Amino acid sequence: MEITQDKKENHYILEVRAINSFYGKAHILHDLSLEMEKGSVAVLLGRNGVGKSTTLKSIMGIVIPKRGEIIFKGRSILGLPSYKICALGLGYVPEDRRIFTGLTIMENLEVGRRPPRKGFEPWTPDRIFKLFPNLKNMKNRLGGQISGGEQQMLSIARTLMGNPELIILDEPSEGLAPVIVDQLGEAIIELKKEGVSILLAEQNLNFARSICDKVFIVDHGRVCFDNAICNLTEEVCEQYLAV
Amino acid sequence: MGFYIVQFLTGLSDASSLFLVAAGLSLIFGVSRIVNMAHGSFYMLGAYIAYVIIAALPHTGISFWGGILLATLAVGVIGIIVEIFLLRRLYRAPELFLLMATFALLLVIQDLARWAFGPEDLIGPMAPGLEGSINILGTLMPTYDLVLIIAAPVVLLFLWFLLTRTRWGILVRAATEDREMLAALGVNQKWLFTSVFFLGSLLAGLGGAIQLPKGGADLLMDMNVIAAAFVIVVVGGMGSIPGAFLAAIIIGELGSFGVLYLPQSTLVMMFLVMAVVLVIRPYGLLGKPELEEGSGESFETVMRPAPKQLRLIGLGILGVLILLPVFGGKYQLVLFGEIALFSLACMSLYFMMGPGGMVSFGHAAFFGGGAYAAALLVHYVRTPMSLALLLTPLCAGLLALIIGWFCVRLSGVYLAMLTLAFAQICWSIVFQWSAFTGGDDGILGIWPAHWASNAVVFYYLTLLISVGGILLLRHLLFTPFGYTMRACRDSRLRADAIGINVTRHQWFSFAVAGVFAGLAGGIYVFSKGSIFPDEMSIPRSFDILLSVLLGGIESITGPIVGSSIFIWLEDKLSNLDFWRLILGCIFIVLVLAFPQGVGGFFGTRFSHFFGEASNDSNPIGKD
Ligand SMILES: Nc1ncnc2c1ncn2[C@@H]1O[C@H](COP(=O)(O)OP(=O)(O)OP(=O)(O)O)[C@@H](O)[C@H]1O
Ligand SMILES: [Mg+2]
Numbered sequence: 001m002e003i004t005q006d007k008k009e010n011h012y013i014l015e016v017r018a019i020n021s022f023y024g025k026a027h028i029l030h031d032l033s034l035e036m037e038k039g040s041v042a043v044l045l046g047r048n049g050v051g052k053s054t055t056l057k058s059i060m061g062i063v064i065p066k067r068g069e070i071i072f073k074g075r076s077i078l079g080l081p082s083y084k085i086c087a088l089g090l091g092y093v094p095e096d097r098r099i100f101t102g103l104t105i106m107e108n109l110e111v112g113r114r115p116p117r118k119g120f121e122p123w124t125p126d127r128i129f130k131l132f133p134n135l136k137n138m139k140n141r142l143g144g145q146i147s148g149g150e151q152q153m154l155s156i157a158r159t160l161m162g163n164p165e166l167i168i169l170d171e172p173s174e175g176l177a178p179v180i181v182d183q184l185g186e187a188i189i190e191l192k193k194e195g196v197s198i199l200l201a202e203q204n205l206n207f208a209r210s211i212c213d214k215v216f217i218v219d220h221g222r223v224c225f226d227n228a229i230c231n232l233t234e235e236v237c238e239q240y241l242a243v
Numbered sequence: 244m245g246f247y248i249v250q251f252l253t254g255l256s257d258a259s260s261l262f263l264v265a266a267g268l269s270l271i272f273g274v275s276r277i278v279n280m281a282h283g284s285f286y287m288l289g290a291y292i293a294y295v296i297i298a299a300l301p302h303t304g305i306s307f308w309g310g311i312l313l314a315t316l317a318v319g320v321i322g323i324i325v326e327i328f329l330l331r332r333l334y335r336a337p338e339l340f341l342l343m344a345t346f347a348l349l350l351v352i353q354d355l356a357r358w359a360f361g362p363e364d365l366i367g368p369m370a371p372g373l374e375g376s377i378n379i380l381g382t383l384m385p386t387y388d389l390v391l392i393i394a395a396p397v398v399l400l401f402l403w404f405l406l407t408r409t410r411w412g413i414l415v416r417a418a419t420e421d422r423e424m425l426a427a428l429g430v431n432q433k434w435l436f437t438s439v440f441f442l443g444s445l446l447a448g449l450g451g452a453i454q455l456p457k458g459g460a461d462l463l464m465d466m467n468v469i470a471a472a473f474v475i476v477v478v479g480g481m482g483s484i485p486g487a488f489l490a491a492i493i494i495g496e497l498g499s500f501g502v503l504y505l506p507q508s509t510l511v512m513m514f515l516v517m518a519v520v521l522v523i524r525p526y527g528l529l530g531k532p533e534l535e536e537g538s539g540e541s542f543e544t545v546m547r548p549a550p551k552q553l554r555l556i557g558l559g560i561l562g563v564l565i566l567l568p569v570f571g572g573k574y575q576l577v578l579f580g581e582i583a584l585f586s587l588a589c590m591s592l593y594f595m596m597g598p599g600g601m602v603s604f605g606h607a608a609f610f611g612g613g614a615y616a617a618a619l620l621v622h623y624v625r626t627p628m629s630l631a632l633l634l635t636p637l638c639a640g641l642l643a644l645i646i647g648w649f650c651v652r653l654s655g656v657y658l659a660m661l662t663l664a665f666a667q668i669c670w671s672i673v674f675q676w677s678a679f680t681g682g683d684d685g686i687l688g689i690w691p692a693h694w695a696s697n698a699v700v701f702y703y704l705t706l707l708i709s710v711g712g713i714l715l716l717r718h719l720l721f722t723p724f725g726y727t728m729r730a731c732r733d734s735r736l737r738a739d740a741i742g743i744n745v746t747r748h749q750w751f752s753f754a755v756a757g758v759f760a761g762l763a764g765g766i767y768v769f770s771k772g773s774i775f776p777d778e779m780s781i782p783r784s785f786d787i788l789l790s791v792l793l794g795g796i797e798s799i800t801g802p803i804v805g806s807s808i809f810i811w812l813e814d815k816l817s818n819l820d821f822w823r824l825i826l827g828c829i830f831i832v833l834v835l836a837f838p839q840g841v842g843g844f845f846g847t848r849f850s851h852f853f854g855e856a857s858n859d860s861n862p863i864g865k866d
Contacts, residue, residue, distance in 0.1 A: 060427055086429030098424040100417045110410060111417045112428045162429055 012071070013038040013166050013197045014059070019068030019078075021051075021058045021221075028054045029065065030221040036166070036199060036214070041192050043208040043229070044201040045241060046218035052201035053095050055218065056168050059199075060092045061085045072166070089117060091164025095171050095201075097155040101144030105135055108143050108154055112161035120163055120194065128157045131187050149176045156184075166197040173204045185211050205237070217241070245380025250499050252384055256391035256457070258495025260286070263398055263450030264468055265475040265487040267443035270402075273419040273482045274439045276338065277330065278656055280345040283469030284352035285444045289318045289451025290367070290460035291360045297368050297455075304371040315449040322444025326437050332835060334436075338656075339602065340834055343792055346785050347830040349465060354824030357462055367455035387456050394453055398446065399488050406484075415439060419482060466781050470667030473660040474513060478520045480530020481657060489528055513668065518649055521661075525652045553800070564706060568699045576702040580770060582810045583709035584763045589790045589802035590713045591759035596791065597801075598720055599752045600732030601651070602659040605666025606760055606787045608646065611779030613639040613761025615673060618686040618774045628692035632708070632765050639761020640754050642669075647753030651746050654735075663781065670779040685775035689768050705766050712759050717799055719755065728752050760787075782823065786813075789830065 014036040021029040028051050036042050044052045057063040059070055061082040070078045077085050086092070100108050109125055116122035129136035132153045138146060143154065152172060159167060173181045181204070188198055188211050202208045208215070208229070215232050217225035217240045225236055268282045293314035300306035325348065333341050373390060376383035406412035414435055417425050422432060451464070458464075475494055479486030494513060501512045526532050549557070567579055592606045616638035620626040626634070646665045650658050673680045680686065695701045719725050730738045731745045738745050768774050777783060786809060794805025812829070816822040 062423060062427060081431075082423075082426040083429050083431045086427060092427045094424065094427070098421055100420045100424075102420060103413060103416055107413045107416075110413050111425065111430070114429050158428065 011037060013073060014199070015069075015071040016055070016059065017069040017071070019055075019058055019065035019070065021054055021063050021065045023054075023063070028221050029058065031068070032218070032221060032223055034216050034223055034226065036197055039192065039195050039197055040213045041188065041198045041211055042200070042214040042216065043212040044199070044216050044218055045203075045205070045208065047241065050218045051221040052218050053170050054221075056092070056170050056199070056201055059085075059168060060090065062092075086162060086164075087114070089163075089165035091159040091162050091167045093155050093159045093167065093169045093172060095174070097148075097151045099143040099146075099151045099154055099158075101142065103143050104140045105143065105146070105154055106139050108158050109161050112158035114162040117163045117165065120165070120196070123160045123163055125161075128160060131160075131190070132157055132183075149180055152176060153180075153184075156187075160191075164196065166199065167191070169198065169200045171201055171203060173202065173207045181207055205241070245378075245382035248379050249382040249384045250503065251496065252379075252392060253388060254496035254499030255395075255492065256388040256495075257498055258491040259391045259395040260450035260454040260458075261468070261471055261475055261495060262395045262488050262491035263446045263453075265472040265479070265491060266398065266402060266484050267446035267450075268472050269476050269479075269482055269484060269487055270415075270439055270446075271443035272476075272656075274415055275330070275334070275436050276656075277341050277345065278660065279443070280342060280469065281325070281348040281352060282345075282443070282447050282472065283465035283467070284349050284356075285318050285322060285447035286451035286468045287356060287460070287462070287464040288321065288352065289314050289448030290455050290458075290464060291356060291365070291451075292317050292448075293452035293455050294365050294367060294460050295360070302368070302371060307368065307370050311449075311452040311455075314452040315445055318448025318451070319441045319445030321448075322440045323437055325444075326440035329831065329835070330440070331433070331436070336834070339792060343785075343789060344831060344834045346789075347827040347834070349469075350782070350823040350827030351831070353462065353465060354821040354827070358821060358824075360460070362462065364461040365459050367457065367459040370456050373456075385457075391453060391457065394449075395488065395491070398449075399484065402484055411435075411438070466667065470664050470781070471513075474517055474664045476527075477653075477657060477660055477664065478517055478527055480524075480527030483527065483529040483531075486527055486529030517661075517664065521649050521652060549799075557800075561710065564710075568702060573698050576698050577770070578810070578814055580702050580705040581767075582807050583706050584766050584770070585787075585790070585806040585810050586803045587709040587712045588760050588763040588787055589794075589806040590716050590799075591756045591763070592787050593791050593799070593802040594716050594720070594759070595752055595756035598725060598729050598732065599749065599756070601654075601749060601753060602656075602662075602788075603650075603756075603784070604659045604663035604781075604788065605646075605669075605784050606662075606756075607779050607781070607783035608662075608666035608669045609639045609643055609757040609760035610764040610767070610787065611673070611774075611776075611783065612642045612669060612757075613764030614768045614774045614778050615680065615686075615764075616761065617765040617768045618689045619680070621689050622686050628695065628769060632762070632769075635765035636758040636762040639764065640758035642761075643754045643757020644750070647750050647757070651749040651753060663784070666779065666784055667781060670776055670781070673779055674776045680776075683776065685773055687773045689774065690772050691769045695769075701770065705770065708762065708766055712762055713803070716755075716759060720799075724751075793833075 012035050016032065016034045018031040018033050019029055020027065020031060032051070032055060034042075044055060046052050054063055058065045061077065061080055061084075064079060068078065069076060072085070072088060072090060075088070077088065082092075100111060103111065106125065109128065121127075134150060135153055135157060138150070143151065146154065152175065156169065156172060172184060176184065185207060191198060200208065200212070209232075212229045215225070215227060215229045216223045217236070219240055225232075225240060264282065264286050267285075268279060271277060271279050271282070293310050296313050297307055297310035300310060329344060329348070330341065333344055370387050370390070373386045376385050377389070378384075406416060414425070414430055417430075418432060418435055426432060450468075451460075471494065475487055475490040478493065479488070479490030493516060497512045497516060505512075520528060524530070564579060564583070567575060571579070588606070588610050591609070592603060595601045595603060613635040617631045617635045620631045620634060621628070646662070650661050650665070653661055674682060676682070677684070690696065691701050695704055720728075727738070727743055727748055730743060731748050735745050764778070767778070790805035790809040791802045792805070793808055794801030794803065812826065813822075816825055819825065
């Protein structure tokens with residue numbers, strides 16, 4: 001905990017410090033804080049409606065916290081519009097996929113395309129199709145005419161096209177067949193190897209265990225458990241996650 | 244045979260500029276969700292600017308086409324200026340305020356055009372080298388029309404290429420679907436919006452410029468084309484550019500052949516086509532159903548009866564109004580009478596707009612409709628005033644039933660566009676059918692009956708009808724009818740689920756609004772002694788809408804405050820030459836200064852005045 005400011009910058013890719021977010025008058029996040037190390041995979045766990053998605057949206061600038069601080073790569077991003085946050089290297093995959101249904105798969109990828117980033121191998125459609133072979137055979141199909149699971153893959157692929165350094169995934173395994181979830185897990189480990197950091201919100205505990213280093217449990221808009229995933233004991237799960 | 248071919252081709256050439264305008268409108272709406280009322284003004288500017296440039300240059304082919312090109316670009320640049328300096332500041336404001344800003348712009352451009360180019364219609368120059376005609380099986384067809392025919396498909400192809408084959412186009416299409424996601428993917432939409440506005444305005448300008456040799460330039464172009472463009476967009480399907488192309492051709496052909504068989508009927512034909520299409524395909528020929536639930540974000544206030552203080556203030560004002568003849572002169576009586584009846588008209592719009600959730604851009608159809616009904620009854624069958632005043636609401640209500648039947652099938656902006664289109668059709672019928680309605684000369688000599696000819700008596704009559712009407716409307720809002728209305732507005736699905744026939748209920752609300760607007764129109768004729776088509780025109784509709792917005796849509800006091808301010812302003816300004824310009828500027832300044840709405844601004848400011856320590860949910864009331 002006694003790290004100097006400079007060291008922190010090198011060490012952490014993302015720091016969220018005591019943010020407070022609201023929907024209208026509803027106070028959703030209460031001084032929520034979390035830190036992520038560069039190149040790590042972290043997961044937000046928690047029951048429904050505790051504020052996981054809101055946390056991710058706050059980081060992305062879709063919901064703007066009224067108080068607190070968010071530091072990405074040593075730079076404050078609180079209050080920046082989402083397109084600038086994205087340009088800094090944050091990629092976001094929303095909970096409800098939000099595919100452009102009137103655009104083909106290739107066009108959806110094109111929307112996400114951004115210039116390559118130093119130190120990372122740039123994403124191209126070909127590289128995407130290696131990661132998600134299912135998408136390859138339907139390049140020109142409209143986004144609205146593919147299955148939910150395929151949409152989920154497309155949503156991730158679209159974000160990858162922006163060559164992000166930190167990817168925020170909101171419940172990526174939701175609605176996917178177990179085989180595909182495994183595939184997704186492999187893809188995430190692959191990304192991690194390349195040095196991409198990943199922050200997930202998840203309900204699927206086993207999936208989270210298989211890929212994550214770090215876990216944050218959110219309850220009532222606060223982080224109430226912050227530890228390495230190997231320290232996530234049955235008791236903790238019982239206390240915060242059981243319904 | 245040749246004759247029919249030429250007629251057909253003429254229809255196609257008419258369709259061309261209509262398509263250009265509608266495509267631009269559709270593009271702008273798709274991305275920014277702005278219904279650009281000033282779009283027709285851009286079309287008009289295209290024609291005028293091209294006229295001026297071409298007239299200033301020697302008459303050669305290069306100067307003609309160069310003039311058209313320059314005018315087109317100039318209008319595009321005007322579009323950019325408007326977007327950057329006006330609209331960009333307002334994207335966070337309620338949609339209706341954006342709309343009002345573009346309407347204010349329409350007023351400003353109209354008066355500026357009158358000032359800069361004069362009130363006379365201008366006859367367009369011929370295109371050098373294309374002055375002649377070609378012979379098609381014995382019938383002559385102007386060569387220039389053939390050029391026009393080609394323009395539409397060329398632009399359609401160009402747009403298709405732009406939208407499907409370029410990154411810009413892909414981003415534009417993505418923006419029409421989900422702007423928030425687009426931003427999260429790193430796209431800065433500021434410049435996307437500006438570029439779309441540029442292209443849209445440019446298309447309108449091009450449409451105006453290329454029709455110059457055929458149709459010339461005049462000051463009515465803006466309103467006429469905007470109404471036609473709305474019809475095309477609704478018929479073709481919102482956001483569908485091929486749909487707009489198809490619809491433009493249908494409307495163009497209809498005009499071309501309609502003239503042959505029923506010369507005065509083109510507008511009625513347009514109405515019929517629109518009616519048929521909307522009955523068969525409510526979302527237009529190539530449109531997709533909208534998924535949006537509800538229509539506007541700004542009408543969600545809970546409604547409660549007025550708190551005591553406000554009622555007392557209302558009673559106080561009413562007392563002053565009743566005593567007005569004691570201390571006021573004739574001028575005051577006329578002014579306050581006008582405020583009262585205009586308040587009734589505004590209240591009727593508020594009724595369908597606030598609690599009903601249906602915005603009308605064409606409320607003057609009912610106000611003017613009632614006025615014309617009264618005038619015609621008196622003029623042709625010598626109906627006594629009291630009987631005429633009884634019949635006018637019925638006539639206006641009938642009109643509202645007819646128009647409403649189509650409108651309630653749609654929602655939100657589509658509904659509003661349709662009301663505008665219908666209102667413009669009503670206006671055109673009155674304007675063109677001079678044998679019956681007196682056309683531009685109006686109907687004169689409609690004075691009150693003998694017993695009411697005294698200014699004081701007439702003032703009391705006006706007050707009685709207006710205040711009575713307002714109170715009746717207010718009362719309706721707190722009956723089961725009113726509750727059901729709000730249920731329909733708040734959630735169509737849920738209202739449906741509990742067994743309410745939403746469409747029918749909205750239809751009736753629409754008609755009720757029409758009845759009261761018509762009643763206000765009825766007294767209005769007798770107070771003025773005459774009626775002119777202006778009372779049905781688009782600016783009149785927007786006067787009413789503007790007043791309602793000015794006062795604030797959250798409360799019943801809003802329309803009354805708004806119309807008082809409006810009539811007072813009109814009284815002060817309307818003898819100035821360019822008063823709509825001034826009005827437009829005032830409104831633009833107001834919108835820029837208070838993007839959340841003037842009424843909302845004062846509403847939250849002063850709500851503590853009227854008891855109840857609430858600031859979000861305005862206490863609603865009116866005596
Ligand atoms: N747009 C919104 N407007 C108002 N309240 C919202 C909105 N979105 C979410 N909420 C509320 O905020 C709280 C947190 O929502 P959030 O979506 O962050 O939960 P979550 O942890 O992601 O839940 P889940 O696991 O179900 O996805 C919930 O109580 C929810 O009802
Ligand atoms: Mg969530």
